Amino acid sequence: MIGRGIAASRGKALARAMAAETQQQIDLEKKSKENLLHSVERVKEAIDSIAEEMKDEETRLEGEEEAMRLEIVQMQHTMLSDAVFHDSIRKELEEGYAPESAVARCIEAQCRMLEAIGDAYLAARTDDFRDVGNRIICRLLGKRYPDLGKLEEDVILTGENISPSVLAGAKKGKVKGLLLAKGSRTAHVCILAANMGIPAVVGCIGAEKIKDGDMVFVDGTAGKAAWEMDEAARADALAETVSYQEKQKILEKYTEKKGQTKDKVSVQIMANIMDAQAAEQAKQMGAEGVGLFRTEFLYMGRKDLPGEEEQFQAYKKAAEMLQGQPLVIRTMDIGGDKQSEALEIPAEENPFLGYRAIRICLERKELFFTQLKAVLRASAYGNVRVMFPMISSMAELEEALACLQKAKDELDQQRIAYDKDIQTGMMVEVPSTAILASRFIKKVDFFSIGSNDLTQYALAVDRQNEKVCGLYDYFDPGVLHLIYTVIRACEQENKECCLCGEMASDPLAVPVLLGMGLKKFSVNPSAVPLVKYLLSKCEYKKIKHDVQCMLEMDDRRQIKEEAMALLDEEYRSWL
Amino acid sequence: MYAKEVTINNPTGLHARPATQLVREAEKYQSEIRIIKENMVINPKSIFNVLAAGLSQGIAITVEAEGTDEREAVDSLCRFIEDLKE
Numbered sequence: 238m239i240g241r242g243i244a245a246s247r248g249k250a251l252a253r254a255m256a257a258e259t260q261q262q263i264d265l266e267k268k269s270k271e272n273l274l275h276s277v278e279r280v281k282e283a284i285d286s287i288a289e290e291m292k293d294e295e296t297r298l299e300g301e302e303e304a305m306r307l308e309i310v311q312m313q314h315t316m317l318s319d320a321v322f323h324d325s326i327r328k329e330l331e332e333g334y335a336p337e338s339a340v341a342r343c344i345e346a347q348c349r350m351l352e353a354i355g356d357a358y359l360a361a362r363t364d365d366f367r368d369v370g371n372r373i374i375c376r377l378l379g380k381r382y383p384d385l386g387k388l389e390e391d392v393i394l395t396g397e398n399i400s401p402s403v404l405a406g407a408k409k410g411k412v413k414g415l416l417l418a419k420g421s422r423t424a425h426v427c428i429l430a431a432n433m434g435i436p437a438v439v440g441c442i443g444a445e446k447i448k449d450g451d452m453v454f455v456d457g458t459a460g461k462a463a464w465e466m467d468e469a470a471r472a473d474a475l476a477e478t479v480s481y482q483e484k485q486k487i488l489e490k491y492t493e494k495k496g497q498t499k500d501k502v503s504v505q506i507m508a509n510i511m512d513a514q515a516a517e518q519a520k521q522m523g524a525e526g527v528g529l530f531r532t533e534f535l536y537m538g539r540k541d542l543p544g545e546e547e548q549f550q551a552y553k554k555a556a557e558m559l560q561g562q563p564l565v566i567r568t569m570d571i572g573g574d575k576q577s578e579a580l581e582i583p584a585e586e587n588p589f590l591g592y593r594a595i596r597i598c599l600e601r602k603e604l605f606f607t608q609l610k611a612v613l614r615a616s617a618y619g620n621v622r623v624m625f626p627m628i629s630s631m632a633e634l635e636e637a638l639a640c641l642q643k644a645k646d647e648l649d650q651q652r653i654a655y656d657k658d659i660q661t662g663m664m665v666e667v668p669s670t671a672i673l674a675s676r677f678i679k680k681v682d683f684f685s686i687g688s689n690d691l692t693q694y695a696l697a698v699d700r701q702n703e704k705v706c707g708l709y710d711y712f713d714p715g716v717l718h719l720i721y722t723v724i725r726a727c728e729q730e731n732k733e734c735c736l737c738g739e740m741a742s743d744p745l746a747v748p749v750l751l752g753m754g755l756k757k758f759s760v761n762p763s764a765v766p767l768v769k770y771l772l773s774k775c776e777y778k779k780i781k782h783d784v785q786c787m788l789e790m791d792d793r794r795q796i797k798e799e800a801m802a803l804l805d806e807e808y809r810s811w812l
Numbered sequence: 813m814y815a816k817e818v819t820i821n822n823p824t825g826l827h828a829r830p831a832t833q834l835v836r837e838a839e840k841y842q843s844e845i846r847i848i849k850e851n852m853v854i855n856p857k858s859i860f861n862v863l864a865a866g867l868s869q870g871i872a873i874t875v876e877a878e879g880t881d882e883r884e885a886v887d888s889l890c891r892f893i894e895d896l897k898e
Contacts, residue, residue, distance in 0.1 A: 312832045312859065319835075321858035347860050354866040362828055362863060 240416070242441030243706070244460035245427035247742070247764060249481040250414035250436050251474050254464065255392035256449040257383035257399050263374060265342055269335035276336045280326055283336075283376040288317040312362075313369045322347075337374045344370030381449055385412065393455055395447040395464075404429055414438075414455035416462050418445040421574075421701045428531075432511055434763035438462045440703060454478070458812075484811070488766040492523030496758075496769050498751065502777040506768050507563070507759040509737055513554040516564070519762045523769065526562035526620070528685065528759025529737040530555060532608065533569045536577040542604070548611035556619025563620045565685065565735075565759075566612050567664065568605070570594040570626040573690075574701060580604075589690075589699065594627035599636055609644035616656035623659060624685060629667040634680055637663075662733075666690035671719040674726035681732075685759070686723055688738030692716050711740045712793045712800070717749070721788060724754045735759050744811045745800050747771045752784025767811070774808050815876035816886050822896035825868035830896050835859045837892050843879025845889065856889060 269276065291314040298307040316322060322343060329339035348363040375382040383399070385407035393414035394404070404412065404426055415430050420439035430437040436457030438444075447453060447464050454463040454474035463474060496506040507528030508519035512535075519527055535543045535551060543551075556564050571577045572593025585591040598605035612623050625637045641661065648655050665671050666687030678684060688711055693700050695716050698709045711717070720736070727734035735757035740746045742764035750758070751772065760768050780803060787799050801809070820826065826834060838845055838856040847854040847865070854865045856875075867873065873893075877885040 308829050308832075312828045315832045315835050315859045318839075319858045319860050321855060321860050347864065350864045354864070356866055356868065359827070359863060359866065365828070 238443060238463065238465045240438070240441040240443050240462040240464070242416075242438040242444070242460050242462065243421060244457055245420070245439045246415070246431040246435060246437035246457045246761075247767070248414075248434065248436030248457050249455065249478050250393060250457075251452065251454045251471075251478045252391040252393045252413040254395045254416075254447045254449060254451045254453045255383065255388075256381060256447060257385075257394045257396045263337050263341040265338055265345065267335040267338040268333045269338075271335070273330060276330045276339075277327060279377065280330070280336050280340065280373070281323075283373050284317050284323075287372055287376060288314060291317065309365060313365055316366070316369050337377045340370055340373050340377070388412070393453045395444050395453060397445040399426060404433075404435075414453070414457065416441055416444045416447070416453060416455050418442060421706065428511065431761045431763065432515060434761075440706075488770055491766040491769040491773070492521070494523070494769060494773070496525060496772060498772050498775050498777040500776050500778055503756070504751065504772050505735075505757045506765050506772075507565075507735065507757065508762045508765055509759050510555070510762065513551045513558070515762060516555040516558040519765070520558065520560075520562075522762045522765040524562075524762060524765045526559060527555065527564045528735045528757065529624075530564060530566045531570065532566060533571050533575050533577070536569055536571055536579060537575065539579055542579045542607075545607045545611045545614075548608060549614045552612055552615030552621065553618045556615050556621050559619055561620050563622060565622045565624050565662065566615075567624045567626050567685075568595070568598060568608055568612070571597060589693065595625050595633060595637055596627065599633065599640075602640065605637075605640055606644055606647075609641055610648060613641075613644055613648055613655040613659065614653060616659045617654040621656060621659060622662060622683070624662040624664060624683075626664045626687070627666060627690075628663045628677075629669055631673075631677070631680075634663060634677065638680065664737075665723050666694065668695045668719060671695075671723050674723040675729065678726045678730050678732055683733040683735065684723055684727055686720055686734065686736040686738065688716075688720070688736055688740040691719060691738070692740075695719055710793050711738075711743075711746065712749075712796045714788065714791060714793070714796065717753070717788060717796070720750070720755075721753045728754060733757060742768055744771055744808070745797065745804075748775050748780050748803055749784055749787065749800050751775055751777060752780040752782075752787075754781070771808065771811065774805070813876060813878045814882040814886050815874055816890050817872060817874050818890045818893050819872045820867055820869055820893060820896070823869050825871075826862060826865075826893075826896075828863075831859060831862045831867075834889065834892060835862060837888060838885070841877070841879070841881045841885035841888075843877040843882045843885045845875065845877040845885050847889075848874040848876065 291310055294310050298310060325343045326339050329342050344366050348366050351363050352360045372382045388408045388411035391411055391413045393416055394412060395416045398417055398419040412435055415435055415437035417439045418441060427437055427439060436455050438455050438457055438460050441462055451464050452466060463470060496504045505525050507526045508524035509529040510516055510519055510527050511531045516527060552566055571580055573589045582592060615621050628634045660682040662681050662683035662685060664687045665684050670677050692711045693709060696713060698705050700706050700709045724734050736755055737759035741758040742760040747768060758768055783803055787796050790796050834856055845856050847856050849865060855861045875886050875889050
């Protein structure tokens with residue numbers, strides 16, 4: 238079987254599938270004709286076998302001093318031996334519900350009870366309840382529950398969708414690829430995969446049906462995948478994987494080199510990171526600084542908000558790791574597809590056009606000040622810059638800048654050190670700011686183009702919507718013109734312009750961006766050597782000229798063909 | 813039957829970890845144990861029951877037990893609840 242999907246994280250891998258469904262969709266009303274005693278026995282067996290596994294896990298975690306994970310396992314283990322839980326499952330079975338529905342019903346009832354108490358902490362425990370329920374249900378349905386912390390062999394995770402926490406908990410180096418039926422390139426799990434350097438294809442129909450243990454090939458560069466392969470197909474996949482690995486060897490040399498074009502024009506290749514630790518990885522991959530620190534991940538996957546001290550420590554750590562290289566800290570961009578429990582923002586009909594990023598910060602200023610002060614304090618320890626996301630109007634920018642000034646004043650009063658000349662920038666991702674880039678740039682020190690959002694807002698395409706995501710294309714002349722406008726506005730004011738979306742590491746887009754005058758690219762750490770290599774093959778003077786006629790074209794396809802025509806054969810082998 | 817009253821002192825109440833420990837402690841005893849909060853009866857041998865009871869700081873509860881080891885059970889659970897720190 239050959240599958241096609243969205244190329245979500247570059248790279249190629251061949252390994253056995255691990256069918257990893259984290260969320261089982263269970264029909265709560267499903268009745269079964271199964272003999273009651275038999276059902277009761279089956280559920281008991283499932284629970285007992287999981288309890289046994291958890292006991293082992295407890296022993297293991299005790300030895301590893303993993304306090305937090307141990308606490309969770311202990312509680313989940315206790316749930317499994319809970320007589321009240323057993324009795325309520327039995328009651329549902331007696332009512333004639335199928336074993337998996339009976340378990341799901343009990344878990345749901347318990348969760349509703351916890352949620353009804355009105356204590357945020359207890360309500361959050363429902364995740365643990367559902368997790369236990371899922372584990373039992375997986376066992377009843379004969380599916381493997383993904384516990385990636387203990388992986389012994391290399392796997393490619395397959396299935397409908399997996400939660401980012403499952404991937405985050407995986408044993409280092411064992412997950413070779415990701416092949417999912419749902420999802421989008423910018424889903425949290427894909428950003429995580431790209432950060433971990435794991436090839437990923439998502440939105441690939443059929444991925445949910447792949448059998449556990451089947452050999453799977455994932456091409457996260459082309460958005461291709463294969464399974465149920467015959468001898469010949471397997472050999473091809475192996476050859477492709479090996480050739481990919483050889484290319485990686487070529488790229489390794491480029492981690493050390495400076496970013497520059499064939500005709501020696503300097504280009505700065507920076508990295509996008511989502512936690513302080515990744516700053517180290519960015520350095521190892523040869524990034525010349527961090528162009529985007531996505532701070533929203535500090536706010537996610539937890540019940541409380543990160544305080545000033547905690548944030549300061551994270552930013553300081555990253556700043557120090559970079560040893561004087563720039564660190565652009567973007568204030569939190571919660572909203573859209575990134576939600577934070579701690580902020581308690583209700584679900585919205587249209588989150589990408591909703592309550593998000595700077596809009597939250599300007600309304601809940603206490604949050605904003607906490608973060609701004611943490612960033613400012615960290616600026617005493619390195620080359621820190623601050624950047625505001627989702628600015629859509631001049632009033633918003635001015636308000637954000639006023640908040641920054643107020644945070645500075647407070648630190649002055651408290652006599653706390655910070656970089657008085659801290660560079661301040663904004664993301665250009667809302668078309669209104671791209672159109673008036675020449676005015677906005679007068680208020681800030683630099684721009685960073687968020688090409689993902691800029692494209693989806695300019696084309697009115699929800700990239701999460703599988704029905705229209707095919708219309709999402711940054712080679713659209715309208716989008717290219719917006720980007721060009723932004724780059725030129727910066728040139729005229731002699732200010733820096735960076736681009737930090739997926740486009741910056743797309744081999745076909747790299748020369749086009751360079752031709753438009755972009756001299757700063759911020760990409761995932763793992764893509765840094767590739768972009769350096771690609772740029773070393775580009776001749777700036779020639780491309781600058783060629784791109785001019787590309788900008789005159791009306792058709793995306795024609796633009797892409799033209800971009801392709803610029804490239805020699807060697808370069809094309811990287812597409 | 814043997815019973816004792818105790819107040820929950822720790823600021824986070826009986827959240828996941830202490831609740832788990834409480835259940836594990838209660839399971840050591842043969843007696844039938846009940847925790848009474850106002851007019852709610854909670855089975856301390858059930859983590860579901862304990863968590864769903866919403867036992868937070870400042871709440872006074874009665875621990876009662878009936879059986880061969882009722883005294884030890886009540887004393888040990890009360891001590892456990894009193895000693896909770898964070």
